[in-house]
Every structure is written in C-alpha cells, then in structure tokens.
Amino acid sequence: MFKEKFREGVISAKQFDREDIEYILKKAKEMNETKNSNLLHGKILATLFFEPSTRTRLSFESAMYRLGGSVIGFHSGDVSSIKKGESIADTIRTVENYSDCIVIRHSLEGAATMAAKFAKIPIINAGSGSGEHPTQALLDLLTINEEIGSLDGLNIGLMGDLKYGRTVHSLSILLSKFDVNIYFISPTELRMRNRDIDFLQQRQVKYKEITDYRKILNILDVLYMTRIQKERFADSEEYERIKGIYIFRQDDLKETKDNFRLLHPLPRITEISPNVDNSEKAIYFKQTYYGIPMRKALLAELMIE
Amino acid sequence: MFKEKFREGVISAKQFDREDIEYILKKAKEMNETKNSNLLHGKILATLFFEPSTRTRLSFESAMYRLGGSVIGFHSGDVSSIKKGESIADTIRTVENYSDCIVIRHSLEGAATMAAKFAKIPIINAGSGSGEHPTQALLDLLTINEEIGSLDGLNIGLMGDLKYGRTVHSLSILLSKFDVNIYFISPTELRMRNRDIDFLQQRQVKYKEITDYRKILNILDVLYMTRIQKERFADSEEYERIKGIYIFRQDDLKETKDNFRLLHPLPRITEISPNVDNSEKAIYFKQTYYGIPMRKALLAELMIE
Amino acid sequence: MFKEKFREGVISAKQFDREDIEYILKKAKEMNETKNSNLLHGKILATLFFEPSTRTRLSFESAMYRLGGSVIGFHSGDVSSIKKGESIADTIRTVENYSDCIVIRHSLEGAATMAAKFAKIPIINAGSGSGEHPTQALLDLLTINEEIGSLDGLNIGLMGDLKYGRTVHSLSILLSKFDVNIYFISPTELRMRNRDIDFLQQRQVKYKEITDYRKILNILDVLYMTRIQKERFADSEEYERIKGIYIFRQDDLKETKDNFRLLHPLPRITEISPNVDNSEKAIYFKQTYYGIPMRKALLAELMIE
Numbered sequence: 001m002f003k004e005k006f007r008e009g010v011i012s013a014k015q016f017d018r019e020d021i022e023y024i025l026k027k028a029k030e031m032n033e034t035k036n037s038n039l040l041h042g043k044i045l046a047t048l049f050f051e052p053s054t055r056t057r058l059s060f061e062s063a064m065y066r067l068g069g070s071v072i073g074f075h076s077g078d079v080s081s082i083k084k085g086e087s088i089a090d091t092i093r094t095v096e097n098y099s100d101c102i103v104i105r106h107s108l109e110g111a112a113t114m115a116a117k118f119a120k121i122p123i124i125n126a127g128s129g130s131g132e133h134p135t136q137a138l139l140d141l142l143t144i145n146e147e148i149g150s151l152d153g154l155n156i157g158l159m160g161d162l163k164y165g166r167t168v169h170s171l172s173i174l175l176s177k178f179d180v181n182i183y184f185i186s187p188t189e190l191r192m193r194n195r196d197i198d199f200l201q202q203r204q205v206k207y208k209e210i211t212d213y214r215k216i217l218n219i220l221d222v223l224y225m226t227r228i229q230k231e232r233f234a235d236s237e238e239y240e241r242i243k244g245i246y247i248f249r250q251d252d253l254k255e256t257k258d259n260f261r262l263l264h265p266l267p268r269i270t271e272i273s274p275n276v277d278n279s280e281k282a283i284y285f286k287q288t289y290y291g292i293p294m295r296k297a298l299l300a301e302l303m304i305e
Numbered sequence: 306m307f308k309e310k311f312r313e314g315v316i317s318a319k320q321f322d323r324e325d326i327e328y329i330l331k332k333a334k335e336m337n338e339t340k341n342s343n344l345l346h347g348k349i350l351a352t353l354f355f356e357p358s359t360r361t362r363l364s365f366e367s368a369m370y371r372l373g374g375s376v377i378g379f380h381s382g383d384v385s386s387i388k389k390g391e392s393i394a395d396t397i398r399t400v401e402n403y404s405d406c407i408v409i410r411h412s413l414e415g416a417a418t419m420a421a422k423f424a425k426i427p428i429i430n431a432g433s434g435s436g437e438h439p440t441q442a443l444l445d446l447l448t449i450n451e452e453i454g455s456l457d458g459l460n461i462g463l464m465g466d467l468k469y470g471r472t473v474h475s476l477s478i479l480l481s482k483f484d485v486n487i488y489f490i491s492p493t494e495l496r497m498r499n500r501d502i503d504f505l506q507q508r509q510v511k512y513k514e515i516t517d518y519r520k521i522l523n524i525l526d527v528l529y530m531t532r533i534q535k536e537r538f539a540d541s542e543e544y545e546r547i548k549g550i551y552i553f554r555q556d557d558l559k560e561t562k563d564n565f566r567l568l569h570p571l572p573r574i575t576e577i578s579p580n581v582d583n584s585e586k587a588i589y590f591k592q593t594y595y596g597i598p599m600r601k602a603l604l605a606e607l608m609i610e
Numbered sequence: 611m612f613k614e615k616f617r618e619g620v621i622s623a624k625q626f627d628r629e630d631i632e633y634i635l636k637k638a639k640e641m642n643e644t645k646n647s648n649l650l651h652g653k654i655l656a657t658l659f660f661e662p663s664t665r666t667r668l669s670f671e672s673a674m675y676r677l678g679g680s681v682i683g684f685h686s687g688d689v690s691s692i693k694k695g696e697s698i699a700d701t702i703r704t705v706e707n708y709s710d711c712i713v714i715r716h717s718l719e720g721a722a723t724m725a726a727k728f729a730k731i732p733i734i735n736a737g738s739g740s741g742e743h744p745t746q747a748l749l750d751l752l753t754i755n756e757e758i759g760s761l762d763g764l765n766i767g768l769m770g771d772l773k774y775g776r777t778v779h780s781l782s783i784l785l786s787k788f789d790v791n792i793y794f795i796s797p798t799e800l801r802m803r804n805r806d807i808d809f810l811q812q813r814q815v816k817y818k819e820i821t822d823y824r825k826i827l828n829i830l831d832v833l834y835m836t837r838i839q840k841e842r843f844a845d846s847e848e849y850e851r852i853k854g855i856y857i858f859r860q861d862d863l864k865e866t867k868d869n870f871r872l873l874h875p876l877p878r879i880t881e882i883s884p885n886v887d888n889s890e891k892a893i894y895f896k897q898t899y900y901g902i903p904m905r906k907a908l909l910a911e912l913m914i915e
Binding site (some may be wrong): 347349351377378379390391394395396398399400402403404467 | 626633645646662664665668669671672675685707825876877884898899902
C-alpha cells in the first residue's frame with residue numbers, strides 16, 4: 001500500500017494520511033533495532049543538492065550506507081552542468097539512468113515536484129525553497145513519538161521563522177492528522193503564510209498565533225524552534241530586536257512542564273543558549289539521531305519492490 | 306589482447322582498432338545484461354575532475370558501484386593541492402597509491418597523456434581540453450549500434466562546435482574504422498581542425514563539410530548534435546545568429562527518415578527544442594543510459610587481470 | 611591497551627608513548643600484508659575537512675574502503691552549515707549520529723581537541739591549524755622504519771617552515787621517544803616555536819638548530835623537507851631569497867650517505883628539483899603509499915571493539 005502510493009517518491013507532507021504516517025513511524029522504529037543490514041545492497045542513491053546542506057545530505061548518505069547501498073551525487077559548489085544552463089528535467093532524465101532513487105534539494109519551491117514529473121525512479125524532496133521538507137518533518141514526528149510516547153493530545157509550539165521555514169510547513173501539515181493544539185509563535189513579519197493557515201483551517205486544526213512564547217511555556221509539551229534568518233529583514237535593527245526576544249535560555253526551562261521537550265531542526269545559531277544543551281528536556285541532538293532510522297525506512301520502502 | 310594493449314589505460318580514440326571497438330562493444334552488451342555484480346569488489350577508482358562535470362563523473366561512479374567497487378576523488382571547487390601549485394605528475398604519483406585506476410578530466414589537452422606517462426596504474430581520459438573524450442565516443446557508438454543495429458553503411462551528421470568539441474573529435478576517429486559517410490555540419494568559424502581532417506583523409510574516410518543541416522536531413526541515419534559555446538565567439542551578435550540556425554525543432558523531425566536517430570552528449574541548452582524529446586527518434590537520454598554498460602566494460606577490462 | 615588509551619581518538623602526537631608507537635607500527639606492517647579486507651564492513655567514517663586537502667582526505671578514504679567500510683563527509687567549498695554559523699561542537703554532536711569515527715581538519719589549532727571533548731565516538735586530528743598532524747607523523751615514522759629498518763641511532767634533519775609546519779611539530783614529538791639526533795634547519799624567521807623546543811628540552815632530546823642544510827648533509831640519514839609558504843612572509847623579496855636557499859637539487863644527492871633518504875609530506879612545489887625524483891634516495895612518493903597501511907591500522911584500532 002505505502003509502496004504503491006509513494007511509487008513516485010516523497011514530495012510533500014500532503015501526500016501522507018494518518019495511516020501512512022503511522023506505518024512509516026512503525027517501520028522507522030524497526031529500522032532502529034538493527035544498525036546495519038544489506039537490504040539495499042547493489043542499489044544506488046543519487047543526492048542532488050543544488051543548495052547547501054550538510055546535515056540532511058550526510059543523514060541520507062549515512063542511512064543508505066547503513067542499508068548496504070551506494071551513493072553518487074553533487075552538492076552546490078560543483079553544480080557544473082547546472083552552471084552550463086541545463087534544466088532540472090534534463091538533469092533528472094540523466095541521473096535516473098545512473099541510480100535507483102534521487103534525493104533533491106533546490107532553492108525553487110516547485111523543484112521536487114518538477115523532478116518527480118519527469119523521473120521514472122522515486123524522488124525524495126530534501127527541501128525545496130521556502131516550501132516543504134517532508135522527511136525532516138517525519139523525523140521530527142518520530143522524535144516526538146519515541147521521546148514522549150504519543151502524538152495525540154499534545155500542546156505543540158512552533159516558533160521562529162514560520163513564513164519561510166520549510167520544516168515548519170511540512171511539520172504543521174503532518175501534525176494536522178493528529179489531535180494536537182498548535183501554537184504558532186513568531187514576530188508578525190514572519191507569521192505562517194495564508195495558504196498554510198487555510199490548509200489547517202480546512203482540516204479544522206486547533207491552533208493559535210501568538211508572538212510571545214513565555215505566555216504559554218508552562219502548558220507546552222513540545223517547543224519546536226527554528227532559526228530566524230537575518231536576510232529576511234530589510235531593517236537590521238528590527239532583526240536584532242526580534243532575534244533577542246526569541247532566545248531560549250536556561251531560565252526558560254524552569255517554566256516548563258516535567259515532560260516538556262525542546263526540538264530544533266538545526267543548525268542552531270544563538271536562538272538556544274548552549275547551557276540548555278545538557279538538560280534532558282533538550283533533545284535536538286537526539287533528533288538528528290532519529291533522522292537515520294526514518295530515512296532508512298523511507299529509502300527501503302521506495303527502493304525495495 | 307585488449308587488456309594487454311590498454312594496460313596503460315584509455316587515453317585516445319586513436320588507440321582503438323576496429324577489432325578493439327567491436328570487442329568492447331560486445332563486452333558492454335554483456336554488462337548490460339546484469340545490473341549489479343561484485344566483479345570489482347575491493348577495487349578503488351579515483352575520479353580526478355580538475356574541470357567541472359556532473360554527467361561523466363556520476364556515470365563513472367555509478368558504473369564502479371554497479372560492479373561492487375569503491376570510489377574516491379575530487380572535483381573542481383575543492384582541487385586543493387592543485388591550488389597549492391602541485392603538478393599533475395605529483396598528483397598522479399600520489400593518488401596511484403590510493404587506488405587501482407584513475408579517471409582524469411582536465412582543461413589541458415595533454416593532461417591525460419601526461420598522467421599515463423607517470424602512472425603505474427591505468428588512466429582513463431574523461432575529457433582533456435578541446436582534445437578528446439574517448440569513453441564518451443565509445444558510449445556513442447554503443448548507442449548507435451544497439452539502437453540502429455549496425456555501424457556500417459550509415460550516413461552520420463556531426464553538428465555544432467566541431468573545432469573545440471572533444472566528443473566530436475573522438476567520435477570521428479572511431480567512426481573512421483567503419484564504412485560510414487560523415488557530414489561535418491558547422492558554422493565556418495567552428496569547422497573541424499586541420500589536424501583532425503588530415504587524420505580522416507589519411508584513413509580515406511568519406512566526409513563532407515557543410516553549414517546547413519537541413520539540406521541533408523532527409524538522408525541522415527544519425528545526427529549527433531553538440532552545444533555551441535558562447536565563449537568561443539568574439540562577437541555576441543554572430544553567436545546569436547549562429548545559435549539560431551542550429552536549433553533542431555519538431556518540424557525538422559518530419560524531414561527525417563523513419564530510422565533516423567538524434568543524439569547529443571548533453572548538457573543541451575537551447576539547441577534541441579524540448580518538444581522533440583518525446584519522439585522515439587530522440588535518443589539522447591537513452592544515450593546517457595548506455596554510458597553505464599560501456600564504462601562498466603572499460604573499468605572491468607582495465608582493473609581485472 | 612592501545613584501544614583503551616585511544617578510545618577518544620588520536621588528537622596529538624603527545625598521546626603516544628614509545629610503546630604505543632611501536633604497537634601501531636607493527637599493526638600497520640600487518641595491514642600492509644593484505645590489500646583488502648572486510649574488517650570495517652558496516653562502519654561509517656566521517657571526513658570533515660573545513661580546510662582544503664586532497665592527499666590526506668583521499669588517503670583516509672582509501673584506507674577505509676580497503677577495510678570494507680563506507681565514508682561520508684564534506685570538504686571546504688561546501689561547508690554549508692558552517693557558513694550558516696554553526697559551532698564545531700554542534701557539528702560534531704550531529705555527525706556522531708551518522709558515523710562511527712570522525713576525521714577532522716580545521717584551520718584552528720584547538721579544533722580537534724574541542725571536537726573530542728564533545729564527541730561520543732573517536733576523533734582523528736587530520737591537521738589543526740599550525741598545531742599538529744599526528745597521523746602524518748605516524749606514517750612518516752612507518753616510512754623511515756620500513757625503508758631504513760630502524761628509528762634509533764639516526765641523524766634526522768627537519769627542514770623548511772618549522773614555525774607553522776604542523777607535520778614537523780608532530781614528527782618531532784614522536785621522534786623524541788627514540789634515540790635520534792635532530793637537526794632543525796630553517797631560516798631564522800621560521801624556527802621551531804619556543805613551546806615546541808621546550809617540550810623537546812624537557813625530554814632531553816639531542817637537537818641542533820641550523821640554517822644551512824649543506825653543512826650537515828653528509829651525516830644525515832634522513833632529511834624531511836617541508837614547503838615554505840609564501841603567505842608567511844611580509845616581504846616577498848625575503849621569501850624569494852629564502853626559497854632559493856632551500857631547494858634540494860640533484861647535486862645535493864652526491865653529498866649524501868648511501869643510506870640517506872629524502873622525505874616530504876607533499877605537495878611539493880619547487881623545493882625539490884624534479885630530477886631528484888628518480889633517485890632511490892627520494893622516497894616521498896613511497897611515503898604516500900605508507901599512509902594507507904598506517905591509516906588502516908588506526909581506523910581498525912579505533913573502530914573495532
């Protein structure tokens with residue numbers, strides 16, 4: 001069923017029903033039980049990173065190697081044919097002859113969709129512009145599910161740059177399949193886009209938009225922070241002001257519930273104080289750990305017939 | 306025989322007799338029958354790309370992985386020791402200690418020859434300046450042979466930048482071993498170089514040089530297009546004019562024979578209209594596919610004793 | 611014992627007692643007996659090169675593949691998260707979830723030490739600023755030991771940029787555990803740093819600092835040359851003068867003993883004349899060869915429990 005439905009790949013969180021999410025969470029949990037296997041021996045993953053990324057690329061490559069497969073690819077800096085003016089469609093129709101599955105990151109929001117349209121092999125969207133980053137959202141859910149024990153009944157805060165943050169877009173879509181209260185916490189300038197809010201309203205998701213996280217910190221089960229990017233602000237004083245408000249400090253921990261957990265897709269710059277790291281409530285490094293079983297599960301589903 | 310003759314590697318199309326070509330075409334055909342093997346398990350291929358390339362590098366790496374081997378290497382952008390001023394000879398005498406075969410791409414025409422002179426392991430020329438690109442030419446022949454069924458008795462057009470186009474140089478040399486009529490189609494400024502023409506005349510190859518492909522389109526079995534590079538023109542108006550003439554459009558297909566096939570080493574910019582892609586006469590993406598069995602065959606011949 | 615002692619990795623030559631050196635030399639010698647194995651099948655090495663390097667990175671990667679393992683990583687040029695402002699500590703706490711051992715090169719002297727402080731998996735220092743490069747020094751010792759037959763009783767010259775040359779720093783530390791006479795040969799501006807000299811004095815190493823290698827060439831068993839870097843000189847005339855003095859030429863070979871051997875960590879620019887290369891006394895390319903067994907030995911010790 002999952003294999004059949006996702007034959008063309010994982011492009012958007014919107015492809016996932018609750019049933020699909022639960023299935024892949026279960027598969028990821030199974031993958032976590034054995035470090036290595038030869039499930040994908042002989043298979044080749046192509047990682048096409050038109051935009052910089054360390055974390056996501058290395059995570060996919062590690063997952064592929066843990067399953068016994070091989071990896072080819074390029075990353076920004078040596079995107080040579082691209083520089084020669086080649087279209088995404090042509091790149092895909094070439095690389096599909098060299099590999100069994102393609103992971104693509106691109107600065108254009110529609111890049112992964114376009115790639116899937118032309119490809120005969122599965123495409124995985126590893127971040128497309130300000131649009132989506134579905135596999136990050138899936139590993140975020142896995143982290144919450146494994147560390148808190150459930151996805152239903154939670155108060156979840158999503159904080160930071162909600163306008164351009166693709167991980168937040170995909171995560172809110174996935175969360176809409178569960179019984180959660182979402183708190184969107186951002187400066188006014190970086191609120192969720194109307195189209196994303198419309199989608200959640202249609203699905204009758206319970207949400208609130210606020211600007212000060214401190215007001216709800218004591219009721220949150222999960223706070224998911226993201227980086228506020230300087231380049232989004234015309235006025236650098238405005239940036240400095242906002243940046244200063246959205247710094248999670250050790251003192252903030254005291255306000256939180258015992259089972260509160262702090263997540264962040266990383267990289268983190270100054271938005272979480274380093275002295276928060278040692279708290280057992282801070283699980284953003286564990287979160288990177290869960291990327292491996294989730295991506296192993298996805299790669300296996302997409303490449304094994 | 307082949308192994309013995311190519312012990313030092315594949316540097317130029319001129320190394321190949323008709324017998325050698327037929328042998329490697331047969332081997333490539335065999336390689337095409339099984340996707341994966343462990344023929345080169347434990348072997349390491351080094352891919353040294355001093356000049357940008359996506360297609361050729363990924364093709365070699367995929368071929369190596371399909372045979373169970375490993376790959377190390379660098380590509381332009383991180384050519385660090387080079388930036389420190391190291392000579393090709395020194396790089397080769399270092400990397401040969403880390404690998405079993407070296408694939409080299411370089412902007413200097415004599416780079417691969419120089420590399421082979423110093424190396425104790427086989428060298429493969431993956432493009433040297435405006436000189437040669439022999440493995441591309443071999444996969445071009447494999448494509449024609451598999452898709453048309455023969456190499457003898459064909460009318461073949463080579464079109465575009467014939468002066469600086471290294472794939473065309475290598476391909477015309479290989480074709481000279483077969484009974485073909487070659488049509489060199491280019492603007493006057495980008496005609497085949499004298500030395501290349503001299504070589505073909507010595508081998509009594511039947512060829513014509515023309516500027517308008519439309520005049521012979523109806524007799525061609527194969528049209529091999531290449532990209533015209535803007536940087537070759539001093540006058541950009543001249544470039545725009547010529548670029549406009551050498552665009553293959555859907556209407557052109559109507560003039561061609563039923564068994565006509567259109568090839569292109571890619572990347573393609575604007576010289577073939579996208580609506581040509583869906584014709585079964587357009588086989589440039591299949592052509593990238595044939596790169597894998599051809600390079601598997603070459604790697605196996607060079608690395609297995 | 612070795613495994614236990616180096617559980618956190620190889621950060622500095624100062625970690626090594628004579629016993630440790632002899633142990634790893636023996637292990638490297640054993641590794642040299644078989645080209646390939648599956649000792650590290652299923653293990654993943656992460657190579658994080660914040661600073662350019664071809665030789666060292668490819669050497670580690672080749673060693674890992676010869677042992678049947680896999681490699682992920684990045685190298686300068688695509689150090690993306692870094693560009694986003696991430697700290698070394700965060701990068702390490704992420705990448706340790708993707709791999710079994712991390713090799714790090716960084717322009718800051720304390721980078722590897724910092725990495726080891728945060729990591730739960732072993733860290734290998736592959737060059738940190740002007741500080742150390744311990745695995746290079748170990749392969750240098752292996753080269754001397756295998757090619758000359760002993761490490762005790764030798765007259766060894768270390769020549770070139772002794773101030774900023776990290777390989778020389780690590781090598782002199784390792785040599786201090788053996789009965790050798792060290793000749794530090796450099797222009798006054800590039801003498802060994804006081805702290806390095808202090809370390810050797812404490813260990814009662816026999817050493818001399820001189821500026822003209824010709825005066826002692828006839829008594830040396832080993833001359834270890836390094837590159838003099840132009841960027842170290844404020845005055846380019848001064849650089850040209852000094853560069854001219856420190857060129858080893860064919861004529862110099864005549865002054866040397868029969869068993870004299872010339873080493874260089876490479877890349878070499880002009881400091882050794884190319885016509886020296888063919889002498890059996892010139893063993894800098896063999897030296898790169900010995901990098902593989904030494905790094906195989908280290909990787910196996912650090913990753914196998």
